[in-house]
Amino acid sequence: MVLYTIGFTQKSAQQFFELIKSNNMDMLVDIRLNNKSQLAGFAKGNDLRYFLEEICNCEYQHCIEYAPTKDILDSYKKKTISWDEYVRQYIPLMQKRNAVQKFAERFAKYMAVCLLCSEPTPEYCHRRLLSEMIVADYPAITVKHI
Template identity: 40%
Template sequence: MQSNTVDVFTIGFTQSNAERFFNRLEKAGVRTVIDVRLHNTSQLAAFAKADDLAFFLQKINNIRYVHQPLLAPTDAMLKAYKKEKGDWGVYEGRFLDLMGERKIEQRLKPEMFEGACLLCSEALPHHCHRRLVCEYLNDKWNGALSVRHL
């Protein structure tokens, strides 16, 4: 790992209970959770609803909560992939194009991610947009992010 890289984490909350979820964040030393879900009031996990999550993060681990829909897919993309069981490769391409259109690499800076953890619902990063965000930014920022999936 380069000394000039920024440590950033990613995490999903499905297939996890609250204890395991918050313990992973604490053990990693996360200071800020950046919620990259478009809809952050999901009923998938009670502890992951926006207001509750912000409260629990602050109370349990003194972690700051930020909702960042700039890093989320559009409703149409979500529907095509999730509800209509779309192809991951198509979704990935469209999502990366969206990040390019939004010019996220110009609107954000690597240091904004220091000690942060990108949050979405997917348990694993393989088919998840939080991984794509990190890869996109690393490509644009010449590997400035040292990414670890929790």
């Protein structure tokens, strides 16, 4: 499996869907806490599901179990916690939720899975943290941040 990660902000709909299609992704896993974002109209949950199926022949699932809690996310956005503290809270949360094993069980049948969040780059995004946790347990998986 190739595990991609992508953020939709700072991308046009054309750029976003061409990346999905050109990398032959067959499953996009939306790991945002809220998939009704106003940041980009094409990235709203039900619309996104439709566009992915019609344009890219790609399935869609919104999986909030891979998202941070509202408290963690709000604290980071309001700068009451640092990125390092965010990481210290997010990783144990994923361990408690058994996120990596659930990911492997749910998505093993796919060849190209993509983790979606809003951040334009992976450096300060939970999609990178989750992908690193997955690869640590399943080293045969290759990660590509696009």
